[in-house]
Amino acid sequence: MERIDVQLGERSYPIVIAPGLLSSGEQWIRRLKASRMLVVTNDVVAPLYLQATRRLLEAGGKRVDELILPDGEQHKTLATLDSIFSHALSQDLGRDCALVALGGGVIGDMTGFAAACYQRGVDFIQIPTTLLAQVDSSVGGKTAVNHPLGKNMIGAFHQPVLVMMDTSTLSTLPEREFAAGMAEVIKYGVLWDAKFFHWLEVNALALKSQQSAALAYAIRRCCEIKAEVVAQDEREQGVRALLNLGHTFGHAIEAEQGYGVWLHGEAVAAGMMQASQLSEALGWLPGEQVARIRQLLLAFDLPVCGPKGMSADEYLPHMRRDKKSLDGQIRLVLPREIGRAEVVSSVSEPQLRAFLARV
Known part of the structure; x- marks a missing residue:
C-alpha cells in the first residue's frame, strides 16, 4: 500500500493506492466523521464495483445510499447535478453526510461539485476507477460541470477528505479509456x-x-x-x-x-x-x-x-x-x-x- 499526503493545513488528506482496496480498506473509512454516505456512480461502473463499495463503507460503520447516473461527458451538466441534490434531499441527508464519487473523472467532478454546494458544503471521498481519474482528476479538489460554451466553467475548489485508489479496477477499463x-x-x-x-x-x-x-x-x-x-x-x-x-x-x-x-x-x-x-x-x-x-x-x-x-x-x-x-x-x-x-x-x-x- 502506498500513501501520499496532500498538505493543505486543516484540509490535508491522504491518497491511498493499492490493489484490492475495495475489499480491504475499511480502516480508512472508519476514520471519517460522516455516518451516512451517498455513493454517486454511473451505469457502467455500478455493475462492476457498486456492491463492493457498499460493503466497504458498511464494514467501516457507515449507512449507505446510492445514486446511479448515466455514463458520459455529455451528462456532466447542471441538470445532472440537480439530480444529485434532489436525491440527497429526498433521502434526508444532513450536513453530517459525505458524498462518495465512484467512477472516472466525470463522476468525480460532478460529485465533488455537488458536495461543495449541498448544504453549503459537505465532505466527499474519491474512489477513482479509471487511469485518468487516478493520476489526475481525483486529486486536488477541482470540481465542475460543463456548459455548452465551455468545459468545466461552472465549479468550485473543494478538497476531498480521502482518495482511495484500488488499482485492480483498471483491469476492467476499455483500451481506449486506458490510453x-x-x-x-x-x-x-x-x-x-x-x-x-x-x-x-x-x-x-x-x-x-x-x-x-x-x-x-x-x-x-x-x-x-x-x-x-x-x-x-x-x-x-x-x-x-x-x-x-x-x-x-x-x-x-x-x-x-x-x-x-x-x-x-x-x-x-x-x-x-x-x-x-x-x-x-x-x-x-x-x-x-x-x-x-x-x-x-x-x-x-x-x-x-x-x-x-x-x-x-x-x-x-x-x-x-x-x-x-x-x-x-x-x-x-x-x-x-x-x-x-x-x-x-x-x-x-x-x-x-x-x-x-x-x-
Whole structure:
C-alpha cells in the first residue's frame, strides 16, 4: 500500500493506492466523521464495483445510499447535478453526510461539485476507477460541470477528505479509456519531470500491457507531482496552471466536437502536441524533443493532431473563454523543454490563427 499526503493545513488528506482496496480498506473509512454516505456512480461502473463499495463503507460503520447516473461527458451538466441534490434531499441527508464519487473523472467532478454546494458544503471521498481519474482528476479538489460554451466553467475548489485508489479496477477499463489516461501521465513528464518522461519512454510496452509494477509506479509518481503542486498553489493562481498543459487546445476540441465525441485524454494528447509544436515554432522547444513527445503519445495510440478540418475560427472562441485567460487575453501552457513548462501570454491571436492554419 502506498500513501501520499496532500498538505493543505486543516484540509490535508491522504491518497491511498493499492490493489484490492475495495475489499480491504475499511480502516480508512472508519476514520471519517460522516455516518451516512451517498455513493454517486454511473451505469457502467455500478455493475462492476457498486456492491463492493457498499460493503466497504458498511464494514467501516457507515449507512449507505446510492445514486446511479448515466455514463458520459455529455451528462456532466447542471441538470445532472440537480439530480444529485434532489436525491440527497429526498433521502434526508444532513450536513453530517459525505458524498462518495465512484467512477472516472466525470463522476468525480460532478460529485465533488455537488458536495461543495449541498448544504453549503459537505465532505466527499474519491474512489477513482479509471487511469485518468487516478493520476489526475481525483486529486486536488477541482470540481465542475460543463456548459455548452465551455468545459468545466461552472465549479468550485473543494478538497476531498480521502482518495482511495484500488488499482485492480483498471483491469476492467476499455483500451481506449486506458490510453486516454496515459495522456495525463505523459503530461506530468513533459511539464515537470524529465526523468519520469524518460522512464515512460523506456517502460512504454510494460505500461501498455498494464504490468502491475510499472503501472503502480506511474500512478504513484503522478500523484506525488500533483500533491506537490496543489500544496504550493491550491486555487490555481500560479504554478498549478502548469497542470493544464494541452488543455487550452484540448478543451476547445472537446467543446467544439461535442462532449464525449473525443475522450478528455485524447483531446489533451492532441492539445499537448499542438502546444509542443507551437513552442517549437516560437524557437523554444527543440525539434528533437517535440519528436520524442510525439513518439510517446503514438506508443499509446493517442492522437497527435486535432480534428481534421477544425479551423482557427472554431478553436479561438473556446480558447478565449479558457480559465487561464485574463482580460480576454489567451494564456497558454507551453513546454520550454521536456520537464519544464511555462504559462505564457505573449502569443497573439494572429500568431495563433496562423499556427492553427498549419496544424
